Amino acid sequence: MNGAITLDALPPADNRPVLLLGFAAIGAAAGVLWMPVFVPLAIGAFVFIMSFRESELFFLLLIFLQPIDVVSFGIPAVSDASLAVHALAVGGFFLGRLRRRQSQFGELFRQGNTRRSLLFLGCIALSAVSGIHGLAHEKIRGVYFVAVYFSFYLFAATWLASAERRRKALHALLASAVLVCLFAFVQVITRSSTGLYTVMYEFSPQEWTRRPPSFLPGPNALAGYLNLILPFAIAVFLLSSESAWKRLSGAVMVIGSISLILTQSRGGYIASASTVIATIWHFARDYKKRVALLVMVALLAGASYAALLAWNPRHFGEFEEDHSTLARVILWYTAWNVFLASPVHGIGFGTFTFISGSYLPVIGDLPENLGVHNIYLELLAEAGVLGFMSFLALACTGIRRAWNQCRCGDWFQHAAGFGAAVGMTSMLVGGFVDHNVLWAPQIGLLYWFLLALSGATQQPS
Secondary structure: OOOOOOHHHOOOOOOHHHHHHHHHHHHHHHHHHOHHHHHHHHHHHHHHHHHHOOOHHHHHHHHHOOOOOOOOOOOHHHOOHHHHHHHHHHHHHHHHHHHOOOOOHHHHOOOHHHHHHHHHHHHHHHHHHHOOOOOOHHHHHHHHHHHHHHHHHHHHHHHOOOHHHHHHHHHHHHHHHHHHHHHHHHHHHHOOOOHHHHHHHOOOOOOOOOOOOOOOOOHHHHHHHHHHHHHHHHHHHHHOOOHHHHHHHHHHHHHHHHHHHHHOOHHHHHHHHHHHHHHHHHHOOOHHHHHHHHHHHHHHHHHHHHHHHHHOOOOOOOHHHOHHHHHHHHHHHHHHHHHHHOOOOOOOOOOHHHHHHHOOOOOOOOOOOOOOOOHHHHHHHHHHHHHHHHHHHHHHHHHHHHHHHHHOOOHHHHHHHHHHHHHHHHHHHHOOOOOHHHHOHHHHHHHHHHHHHHHHOOOOO
């Protein structure tokens, strides 16, 4: 029959939209029914896929969001969301490189920072195997932390081989610091850590102590984070002639310094003093200028301390009113005795809080399960001489390599080298009274990122 349309003449039906809609409906139903499991799995799949595809925008977003963590998604396996996300990102990145045969592991492991990082990880693993109580949960958690730090270092050292990527990464770091400081200001203005912070760290609202933590685990951690970031802002502001860099770094310098003061972290102030001294000594070539600047900074520090003492006398009060100083002295003494009991490999990285209760005396209202609050004594007690020496060798190598970049004629190389060297130095100084670089994922990841940057800046573009 002329003009009739037969079934054979009809085009084949396209079922893809229907199938996609069906899968979307199934996914939505699964998300509603199994939200605690589905959400982290969906986020993990997204992170892995974007890392496998080596999306530059995603990696910059990862760096930008590095100060933000969520302590639990409701399941123990990902109790530290930041570490889990970074572990998945690194895994996806290197699997993608292996798939494209671009791993370059041989070149990466010829770097001194890489070998010393691997040595430190090996010492931490040895302490877990050889320490007390077998492979306890605390030891496995400690090895997991350092393993993720090391893997993120491998990623950063590989991905930052391009000079353009180093510029973008540092820009993301500085922009992220602006967000962190603004949130700290919100906390001070509202006189609370905010509901968002309560959700992130899953605890009931606590008494406001006039010390903002921003997105970090506490005010001391915020001070440690800022001490790693501010040297970059200072160097970029003093060395760059580009207006965009000047504005961003200047903003970070101003609001970052104010945020650091507001943390009221005495360890943070000590660490920041090393940054001030290094900055004045490096950029002020004239001896008289150095002395004048140091005197001016000392006067400003004295005025700031007087203002803080009036604003928060509870924190800066007399010795008997503040148990934190006494607690740390007792913790240091206890850690030293623990080290003497197992000096070679320690009792196992991460186990001090697990056993310290039987050693510490009961003093007033001191909280339980305190850490050592000193990276050197903690490493000696938990990882022995081997862990302590490997960490110190890694830090000194990274600082030395970064300082070498300060002689570079390119302003960005100079600024990156100065920022990494002084930031890591401030961490070592602050480490005498704190241990956030070991146990606060945001700070630990940033520190190992600086180690990678100190090596990457010496690679050809």
